[in-house]
Amino acid sequence: MVQLVIFDFDGTLVESEVLASEIHSHQLGALGLQITPAEVIRHFTGVTSALMTEKLLTDFNIELPADFFDAYEAEIAARARSELKPTRGTPQTLSQLTTPFCLASNSTREWIVEGLKAANLDPHFEEGIYPASLVEKGKPAPDLFLHIADIHDVPTSDCLVIEDSQSGVQAAVSAGCQVLGFVGGGHIMEGHGEKLLDLGAAELISDMRELLNRF
Numbered sequence: 001m002v003q004l005v006i007f008d009f010d011g012t013l014v015e016s017e018v019l020a021s022e023i024h025s026h027q028l029g030a031l032g033l034q035i036t037p038a039e040v041i042r043h044f045t046g047v048t049s050a051l052m053t054e055k056l057l058t059d060f061n062i063e064l065p066a067d068f069f070d071a072y073e074a075e076i077a078a079r080a081r082s083e084l085k086p087t088r089g090t091p092q093t094l095s096q097l098t099t100p101f102c103l104a105s106n107s108t109r110e111w112i113v114e115g116l117k118a119a120n121l122d123p124h125f126e127e128g129i130y131p132a133s134l135v136e137k138g139k140p141a142p143d144l145f146l147h148i149a150d151i152h153d154v155p156t157s158d159c160l161v162i163e164d165s166q167s168g169v170q171a172a173v174s175a176g177c178q179v180l181g182f183v184g185g186g187h188i189m190e191g192h193g194e195k196l197l198d199l200g201a202a203e204l205i206s207d208m209r210e211l212l213n214r215f
Contacts (some may be wrong), residue, residue, distance in 0.1 A: 002178065002215070003098060003158040006148060009105035009112055010044075011164040014119045015085045016076070017045055017187035023075050032173070033062050041187050046165025048106045048138040071109055082119040088184045089209035094124040099215055102128030106113055106138045106167075140167040142175035162211065164188070166195055173200035180205055 011017040014173075021037035024044065028035050033056075035043075043059075044052050049069050056062040094101070105112055109131045116122040117130075132138030135147050149156045161172035165184045172179045181196030184206040193204045205211060 001158050002160045003154045004149070004160070005097065005099050005101040005211070006145065006151050006159055006161045006172075006177070007101060007103045008161075008163045008165065008168050008182070009103050009115065010107055011045065011087075011185040011187055012162055012168075012182045013087060013090055013103065013121060014115050015087055015112040016080070016115060016213050017164075017185060019079060019083060020072075021045075021187065023072055023079075027068065027072060028056075028062065030133075030157060030163045031062055031064070033060055035060075038189070041189070045187065046106065046139060046163075048132055057075060060145055063165050067107075073108065077111065077114045079119075080115055084115060084118040086119045086121055087208060089184070089207040091121065093208040093211055094121065096212055097215070100152070102130060102148065102152075104130045104139075104144050104161075108133065139165070139171035140174070142171050145175035145177055149177075160214075162205075163196070163201070166199055169199045170197050178202060180211070182206075182208070184208065 007013050011199045014158050021040040025035055025037045044214050050055045053064050089194055112131060116125055130144060130148050132144055135143035149159055156176040159177040161177045161179045162182050163169045163172055163179060169179055169181060179201045179203035181193060181204045183193045
């Protein structure tokens with residue numbers, strides 16, 4: 001039984017991951033780390049800014065300046081207004097889905113609101129936006145999904161999570177949710193779907209409209 005559908009945001013509802021990886025690649029290049037957008041996707045998709053900061057320091061010996069993420073959010077918001085698109089089948093699915101739904105993201109509330117507006121998805125999320133800042137630990141910890149289930153008074157076993165990242169799938173599985181892996185984003189690389197299945201995603205979908213067949 002599914003009482004609540006929980007969507008991830010970046011790379012699941014909107015095609016933001018390629019855009020984000022281009023910006024981060026340029027930013028990190030200016031700091032002396034030559035890293036391609038594809039490598040950014042491979043290392044940092046789905047992680048919090050705190051975890052990205054930690055990984056850059058421990059794995060690449062790069063210490064980020066204090067304004068790194070503020071500058072990133074300003075640039076992606078500016079580019080999103082003309083470049084950001086919803087993922088395949090998402091507008092139709094959100095318009096037709098009758099089961100209650102919300103979104104859970106490691107991104108900031110400010111970017112989520114900006115991104116939803118840029119992709120013309122904001123009318124579907126006047127409520128139900130849950131950024132990781134609401135809990136102590138973002139994905140891959142289960143905290144955010146446990147928090148959402150508690151707020152909606154729904155068992156986690158009755159929550160269906162749609163995730164494109166390994167950290168998101170790991171978090172949802174740890175919380176006891178049902179999970180579908182979304183592989184319809186432009187950032188998805190060969191073999192990524194298999195990784196999501198290995199982490200506990202029940203199935204993969206490449207077009208959000210496939211979700212409608214389940215209700």
